[in-house]
Amino acid sequence: DQQVKQNSPSLSVQEGRISILNCDYTNSMFDYFLWYKKYPAEGPTFLISISSIKDKNEDGRFTVFLNKSAKHLSLHIVPSQPGDSAVYFCAASAEPNAGKSTFGDGTTLTVKP
Amino acid sequence: DTAVSQTPKYLVTQMGNDKSIKCEQNLGHDTMYWYKQDSKKFLKIMFSYNNKELIINETVPNRFSPKSPDKAHLNLHINSLELGDSAVYFCASSPTGRGLYGYTFGSGTRLTVV
Numbered sequence: 001d002q003q004v005k006q007n008s009p010s011l012s013v014q015e016g017r018i019s020i021l022n023c024d025y026t027n028s029m030f031d032y033f034l035w036y037k038k039y040p041a042e043g044p045t046f047l048i049s050i051s052s053i054k055d056k057n058e059d060g061r062f063t064v065f066l067n068k069s070a071k072h073l074s075l076h077i078v079p080s081q082p083g084d085s086a087v088y089f090c091a092a093s094a095e096p097n098a099g100k101s102t103f104g105d106g107t108t109l110t111v112k113p
Numbered sequence: 114d115t116a117v118s119q120t121p122k123y124l125v126t127q128m129g130n131d132k133s134i135k136c137e138q139n140l141g142h143d144t145m146y147w148y149k150q151d152s153k154k155f156l157k158i159m160f161s162y163n164n165k166e167l168i169i170n171e172t173v174p175n176r177f178s179p180k181s182p183d184k185a186h187l188n189l190h191i192n193s194l195e196l197g198d199s200a201v202y203f204c205a206s207s208p209t210g211r212g213l214y215g216y217t218f219g220s221g222t223r224l225t226v227v
Contacts, residue, residue: 032212043117043203043218044156051213089156098212099144100169103156 003027004092006104014112019077021107023090026071030092034101035064035075038087047088048075080111116140119204119219126194127227134189134222136204143209144168145187146216147179150201162187163209194226 005024013019021035031052036044050057050064050073057064063076077084087108091101119136126132138145146169147159161169162181176192191198201223205216 034213034215036215036218041220043205043220044216046215046217049213049215087154091156093212095212097169099146099163099207099209100158100161101216102158103148105153105155 001026002105003030004090004102004104006088006090006107008107009105010108010110012110012112013080015082016079019075019080019084019109019111021075021077021088021090021109023073023075023104024071025073025092027092027094027102028068028071029094031095032093032098033064033066033073034091034093035062036089036091036103037084038089038106044089077109080109082111082113085109085111117204117206117217117219119202119222121222122220123223123225125225125227128194128196130194131190131192132194132224133191134202134204134224136187136189136219138185138204138206138217140206140217142206142217143184144207145181145184146205146207147187147189148203148205148218150203150221152200156203160187160189191224194224196226199224199226 034049035047038044087106090104093101117138144163146161160179165181201221204219
């Protein structure tokens with residue numbers, strides 16, 4: 001049972017444009033949602049998170065939107081830069097095991113100069 | 114100064130062998146994890162330790178045994194390796210129970226069983 005899904009395996013955008021990465025989940029008990037970025041041969045790096053009581057969180061060029069009724073979250077990167085090219089994972093967790101994250105299978109973002 | 118370091122980075126071994134992967138974190142986090150990334154790129158949790166105590170033990174063959182000598186270290190020992198164990202194994206750490214703070218991952222150990 002895959003509780004967190006990223007239905008787009010890949011996304012290609014032009015430098016300077018907006019990148020929108022999507023994630024869907026099935027477990028309505030999730031309390032926290034997180035995005036990670038991963039470069040080849042490295043571990044994932046935490047980017048941004050959002051609590052289920054909010055619908056938006058912004059950090060610099062990165063904004064995460066949460067639509068609880070649709071069980072959907074998205075990561076917006078604007079403006080996109082070539083250095084953003086990486087695999088992006090969304091993850092979710094629920095209390096009381098807030099530290100136990102369930103990951104999606106990733107979306108490969110390519111930002112073209 | 115590496116926050117979460119795991120060794121070795123690459124491990125090639127024959128079926129039936131026993132091997133260990135070591136992990137150390139210098140962030141002062143109380144909780145450490147082992148995740149497995151299979152060929153389909155899924156990251157799946159295997160184990161979690163909080164202050165040396167096992168708190169998460171997913172459905173993992175008992176050939177896999179984690180050991181935490183102290184809260185800064187979490188090692189993974191695998192007995193009788195099988196072809197299906199080939200994957201990338203990631204160690205991670207986080208502050209206890211703080212769901213918004215995310216993990217700090219190591220760079221991974223690519224295990225290849227031949």
